[in-house]
Amino acid sequence: MDKQKWKHYLTVFTNNNLGMIGIAILLFYIFIALFAPLISPYDPTARVGAPFLSPNSNFLLGTNDVGQDILSELIHGTRISILIGIIAAFLSVAIGCLIGIIAGYYGGKIDNFLMRVVDLVLVIPFLPLMILLAAFIGPSFWNIIFVISVLTWAGPARVIRSQVLTVKTKGYVEAARSIGSKVSTILSKHILPGVVPIALSQFVLAASQAILIEASLSFLGLGDPFNKSWGTVLYYAQARSAFLTDAWLWWILPPGILITVLVIGFAFTGYSMEEILDPRLRKGRKSNE
Template sequence: MTTDEDTTAGTPAAPPTGATGAPGDRGDTGGPRALAWRRRRASAARFWRQYRTHRSGVVGLAALLSFALAALTAPLLVGSDVDAVTDAPGSPLERPSAAFPFGTDRFGRDLLGLVVWGARVSLLVGLLAAVLSVAIGTLIGVTAGHFGGWYATVAMRVTDWFLVMPTLVLAIALATVMSRSLVTVVVAIGVTTWPTTARLVRAQTLAVETRPYIERARALGGGHRHVMARHVLPNVMPLVLAQTTLIISAAILAEATLAFLGLGDPTVVSWGGLLQDAREAGAVSAGHWWYLVPPGIAIAVVALAFTLCGRAVESVLNPRLGVPR
């Protein structure tokens, strides 16, 4: 009597659905790496479907993309010599016209070109300072929440000290004692704005540490690095992402403030530097409004756009917040 097992003997098994057929192929749909990438793509698609329901977040994202595109294509849009003083194309302090839509500065340079080029520095400094700030805050928050004890006590007391100290005063002090460069501005902003992130991340880490899978990971021999890197950090990353988008706007405003006070890099064009030039030229008292309005509006719009994006991201990652759409 022939069994089903006998009839199938010697017949090669059919490959799984979607397999490429190549042995050991990492890109087949049945591999763990491909499965992980499918889950990431599905998560990203789900995030975008929820994000685009927030009209304010979409408006903010569109504004940021417009500024980023203008900054990246600045040499094509306005040329690469807009900051040249000796060969300025116009007369000093010309009003807006067809030739100069934003007018000219005190040297006769086209303000439209200066604003476009200033987007590069302001956005770059804001992004780098926010990344530095969030990195410091995340490191301190995760380690303090995981280890606890005397280390958490010391870390939180240092965090509290930074919280009660005026951030702008600390940034001005650092920018004063260090050389005037973009690196100085990034460091001055980054090392003074991390305490809020540290406290939020520590609170989230303490909540994650109480979950059962953390105990199972430790029971199976997982060390501190494994628990923090594979279990704690992925669960606090949504909070870190939302906090990053919110800090970028504050970093851009801080960069503009430092440049306005004359503590930025004088060799580069930034929105805060343009405001500082306008102040030195007496634009406020002389009524040269076109010298102040374009960089001021650019700073306000970018800061508002990052805030709108941050609120939308925070609402998607934590729907319980009930952020208005």
């Protein structure tokens, strides 16, 4: 894709209020994740106070049942939650791109077979399969990423395939095929550049989905016990009966808010990117306004 088109996309995106809000939220979370050791007031694994302390000047969000600072847990948990979301989304979209490009470009029996596989993955009950698979392979950082990637690639694959079907009918692609260009050349120089923008928007939306799935699995006790994420914090809060005391205000509510705001940031960014790629969405929004 030429630089002029990327410049146009950037200009449209910077004029999108929701997109800029989404980017600001994501940058804020990324800053916390990168500099967690410097921002965190305490070591999240150390006992620094009495158990179940309410918020005070020393512990802004109080302490948990063993006296660990909850704010420090959440700051370090930002790094784990975002890292899992980004890696899982990358693998999910990469698998989806591979399947979607093969199916869309070759068509015929290959397309029919791969799309039936996609349909099968999409119709299988998601929640029971997610819990069963996570429980079967065991809790760990990479196992959670594997579960998320395996269960979420089908959606991006369908979207990428639709884009490939559109791109391969373009005149320059048909001209390249007519002069006998290699398939690898056509895919790398013509098909892939037309797929990248869609893949980026799918990645952003997949990341938000991955963070929600990780939080859900960790809350159910299927997360990595050696790396505290926001979902893990919620799991221990629920296991220690925080819902039955006032501790839910500082032990359960903050991680829930953090997850919600981050997902909103991803959603705003992803939807804005989709509007850039499909001008009809922008026209529809303006007409509704």
